Amino acid sequence: MEKDNDRRIWCFMLPVLVAIFVIRVLYVLYWTGKPIGSSKTHSLRTLIVLGSGGHTAEMLSIMNVLQNDIYTPRIYVAAATDNMSLKKARVLEESLMHQGENSGRKMIEAAQFIQIYRSREVGQSYITSVGTTLIAMAHALWLTLKIRPQVIICNGPGTCIPLCASAFLFKLLGLGWSHIFYVESIARLKKKFRRAHYVGCLM
Amino acid sequence: MDGAENGEHSRKMVFVTVGTTCFDALVKTVDSQQVREELSRKGYTDLLIQMGRGSYMPSKVSGEDEPLTVDYFTFSPSIADYLKSASLIISHAGSGSIFETLRLGKPLIVVVNEDLMDNHQSELAEELAERKHLFYARPQTLHQTIQDMSPESLIPYSPGNPMPVVRLMNKFLGFPTD
Known part of the structure; x- marks a missing residue:
């Protein structure tokens, strides 16, 4: 039973983690090529x-x-x-x-x-x-x-x-x-x- | 051009440079009988080789009566002085030595190292040869190039301008561009 539960959690967690990672990569890639309007520093x-x-x-x-x-x-x-x-x-x-x-x-x-x-x-x-x-x-x-x-x-x-x-x-x-x-x-x-x-x- | 023609004892130096690389094929070629004879036939009196990390040792030749004296060294912190006093430069295809020589307006033969893995350097030498800023050779064809070349036919190179690159960076980062 314990093992089954573990597996179920991972089946749920893994796609979520992958999705978060992919979104983060896309977000960074999107902003990487963007010029800054006016510098704050x-x-x-x-x-x-x-x-x-x-x-x-x-x-x-x-x-x-x-x-x-x-x-x-x-x-x-x-x-x-x-x-x-x-x-x-x-x-x-x-x-x-x-x-x-x-x-x-x-x-x-x-x-x-x-x-x-x-x-x-x-x-x-x-x-x-x-x-x-x-x-x-x-x-x-x-x-x-x-x-x-x-x-x-x-x-x-x-x-x-x-x-x-x-x-x-x-x-x-x-x-x-x-x-x-x-x-x-x-x-x-x-x-x-x-x-x-x-x-x-x-x- | 560099006043080497005046006087009986005027010397005309050929400077060979391989930069920080190992390019035995070039050192071997300039050390060959064929190339040395061709150089002295063209009126050059001294041959100085900067041989870098290579293991092939050229044979030193010195003396007043020799048609072509030969000397070599491995590295120097700056080759600017050698370039300035030379009448002809034979160089590897490194863009550093190429542009340093072109800026001095000296005749240049670039010899491409065919043993390098990713040889994008040969592109540069070929292009500049096509635009007649330098002569382009392979180790096997160097003597032919020396025989056929006429330094007067070369067109002086006008240096580029880094300002547009800097302006682009400033603009990207949101700073005023001038």
């Missing part, structure tokens, strides 16, 4: 995911003209195996600081630099990348929890997938909302995305 915690080489160059060309007072504080993330990208970002941030001081504005040190485990190296096989992706995912969840980004800007799949996935998970669970901007690389010419806005070249 003055500044947004911004996570900038740096890829390697050309990806970093493109991203820094954006950071160079981004309104620093809106997108602040800025947290730069790069792969643990990437020694160059964070250095370049630091150089850029320092030069922006100088510009700000010269123009008479008072600037505060608003940038942080963090390294993350990478899900896949260029040239790594798909089989071994399953394991490394799991480690990267765990690290990304931890970083998302710590940083709680409101805006994520990324342009390189390798490092940004775990971070964007955990940011989306946070949205699903209602732990924090973030706007993710994916900026396509100039190197991707043939495959066009229907929902993307094509407004020009970064390089």
Whole structure:
């Protein structure tokens, strides 16, 4: 009798739970693509995911003209195996600081630099990348929890997938909302995305 | 263009870069007799190779009387100075090195790494070659490209503008767009 009861409860509960989950996913997906009419906040915690080489160059060309007072504080993330990208970002941030001081504005040190485990190296096989992706995912969840980004800007799949996935998970669970901007690389010419806005070249 | 023509002892340097990748096929090719002869026939006097994570070691050649001196190193924090002093750049298809070179207005041959898994890089090099901003080669055809190329035929690249992207983001987030 007990077992029968249990089963009956689950027969009822499971569809309800699934339905709640599906509704939540649809709700989040619906609001994810929606622009905000006018912003309620003055500044947004911004996570900038740096890829390697050309990806970093493109991203820094954006950071160079981004309104620093809106997108602040800025947290730069790069792969643990990437020694160059964070250095370049630091150089850029320092030069922006100088510009700000010269123009008479008072600037505060608003940038942080963090390294993350990478899900896949260029040239790594798909089989071994399953394991490394799991480690990267765990690290990304931890970083998302710590940083709680409101805006994520990324342009390189390798490092940004775990971070964007955990940011989306946070949205699903209602732990924090973030706007993710994916900026396509100039190197991707043939495959066009229907929902993307094509407004020009970064390089 | 870069004043390398004046004087008897003027040097013309070819700089080869593979970025942070491992691209032995390219290093091997530029180190081959065929390519080295072609380069010195074209008037180049020095060959400097940035070989990255590759394991193939090119043979060093130095000396006053050599038609083409050869030297190499693995990494450098910035390749900007090498690019600036070079008369010709032979690069892997990474968009970082491509645009850094194009912005300096230097003649560029891009060699595509055919061993890479998802080679969206070759698309970029092909497109830019079609628009005559650079020359495009595979490791096997590099010597042919060097033989056939005329750097004067290249069209200077005008850099893009990141402002529209930023404006789009601001608009989305409800901030003023200017």
